[in-house]
Amino acid sequence: MAAVAHGIRTVGVIGSGQMGLGIAYVSALRARVPVLLHDRSEVQLKKGLAFMDKLLEKDVAKGKVSSEDAKDAKDRVTVVSAEQGLSGLRDVDMVIEAVSEKLAVKEAIFKELSAKLSPEAILATNTSSISITKIAAATIPEGQTAASSEGAKSASRVVGLHFFNPVPVMKLVELISALQTSRDTLDRARAYAVACGKEVTTSQDVPGFVSNALLMPFINEAIMCLEKGVATREDIDKTLKLGMNHPMGPLQLADFIGLDTCLSIQQTLYTGTGDSKYRPSILLERMVDAQWLGKKSGKGFYDYDA
Numbered sequence: 001m002a003a004v005a006h007g008i009r010t011v012g013v014i015g016s017g018q019m020g021l022g023i024a025y026v027s028a029l030r031a032r033v034p035v036l037l038h039d040r041s042e043v044q045l046k047k048g049l050a051f052m053d054k055l056l057e058k059d060v061a062k063g064k065v066s067s068e069d070a071k072d073a074k075d076r077v078t079v080v081s082a083e084q085g086l087s088g089l090r091d092v093d094m095v096i097e098a099v100s101e102k103l104a105v106k107e108a109i110f111k112e113l114s115a116k117l118s119p120e121a122i123l124a125t126n127t128s129s130i131s132i133t134k135i136a137a138a139t140i141p142e143g144q145t146a147a148s149s150e151g152a153k154s155a156s157r158v159v160g161l162h163f164f165n166p167v168p169v170m171k172l173v174e175l176i177s178a179l180q181t182s183r184d185t186l187d188r189a190r191a192y193a194v195a196c197g198k199e200v201t202t203s204q205d206v207p208g209f210v211s212n213a214l215l216m217p218f219i220n221e222a223i224m225c226l227e228k229g230v231a232t233r234e235d236i237d238k239t240l241k242l243g244m245n246h247p248m249g250p251l252q253l254a255d256f257i258g259l260d261t262c263l264s265i266q267q268t269l270y271t272g273t274g275d276s277k278y279r280p281s282i283l284l285e286r287m288v289d290a291q292w293l294g295k296k297s298g299k300g301f302y303d304y305d306a
C-alpha cells in the first residue's frame with residue numbers, strides 16, 4: 001500500500017509548555033514543516049523559544065543535528081502572540097493543541113478553531129486522557145447538529161495525537177480516533193506523526209487510552225505508598241529503578257509529567273469510569289493545591305533548579 005501523504009504545509013501548535021514546545025521542535029526539525037506557535041502567555045512563549053534554542057544547541061554540540069539544519073528549524077518557527085489569538089492560525093492545514101489538561105479549556109479552543117480555520121484543516125489534540133469524541137463534538141458549528149453534513153464534517157477532522165514527554169526523545173505517538181473521526185483524518189495524522197520521526201500505536205477513545213490507563217494507577221499507588229509512610233520517596237523510586245529496571249522512579253516521573261497534569265488525568269479516569277481504583281491520592285491533590293507542580297514549577301516530590 002502506498003504511503004499516505006500528510007499534506008501539511010503549515011502546522012499550528014497551541015500551548016508553548018513542555019509538550020507544545022516539543023511538538024513544535026519535532027515538526028520544524030524532523031517533519032520540516034513551518035510552525036506557528038501560540039500560547040496565551042507571552043512568558044511561556046519566550047520560555048519556549050529559549051528552550052528550543054537550548055535544545056538545538058545541545059543537538060548540534062552532540063553532532064546529532066548539523067548547524068544548517070538547526071538554523072533552518074529555528075527559522076521555521078513563528079510565534080503567534082496572545083494578542084493575535086487563534087485568528088493567527090487561520091491558514092494552517094493542521095493544529096496540534098497542547099494546552100493544560102482541562103476539558104472546558106480544550107472545548108473552548110476547538111469551538112473557536114472550527115469557526116476560524118478552513119473546514120479542511122485537521123484539528124488534533126495532545127490530550128492525555130480526555131474524550132476526543134467530546135472535544136470533536138465541540139466543533140459542531142452554531143445552528144448545526146451532529147447529524148447535519150456540516151456538523152459531521154467538522155467533527156470528522158478531530159483526532160487524538162498523543163505525543164510523549166520529552167517529545168524530541170520519546171519515540172511513540174498514540175493515535176486515537178473519536179467516534180466521529182474520518183479515515184482520511186486518521187491516515188493523515190498518522191503520516192504526520194511518522195514524518196516527525198515517531199512510531200505510532202492506535203488506541204480506542206477510552207479515558208486515558210492505553211498509556212495513561214496503565215501508567216496513572218501505577219503513579220498513584222506510588223504516591224499512596226509515600227502518603228502511608230510505607231517508604232521514603234528515594235526508596236520508592238529506587239525500588240522501581242533498580243528492582244524493575246525502570247529508567248526513573250514513579251515519583252520522579254510524576255514530577256516530570258507535571259503534578260497538575262497527573263491529577264487532571266486521574267480525575268478523568270476516576271469520573272470517566274466511576275471505578276474507585278482510580279481515585280487520586282489526597283497527597284497529590286494537596287501538592288497541586290500548594291502549586292507544587294513538579295519540575296516545571298521547581299518543586300514537586302523533589303526540588304529542582306528554577
Ligand SMILES: NC(=O)c1ccc[n+]([C@@H]2O[C@H](COP(=O)([O-])OP(=O)(O)OC[C@H]3O[C@@H](n4cnc5c(N)ncnc54)[C@H](O)[C@@H]3O)[C@@H](O)[C@H]2O)c1
Pocket residue numbers: 014015016017018019020038039040041044097098099100101102105109126127128129162163164165256257258261296
Ligand atoms: N506532561 C506530559 O508528560 C504530557 C505527556 C503527554 C501529553 N500531555 C498533555 O499535553 C497537554 C499540555 O501538557 P504540558 O505538560 O505541556 O502542560 P504545561 O503546563 O507545560 O503547558 C500548558 C501550556 O498551555 C498554555 N495554555 C493554557 N490555556 C491556554 C489557552 N486557552 N490558550 C493558549 N494557551 C494556553 C499555558 O500557558 C502553558 O504554556 C495536556 O493536555 C497534557 O495532558 C502531557
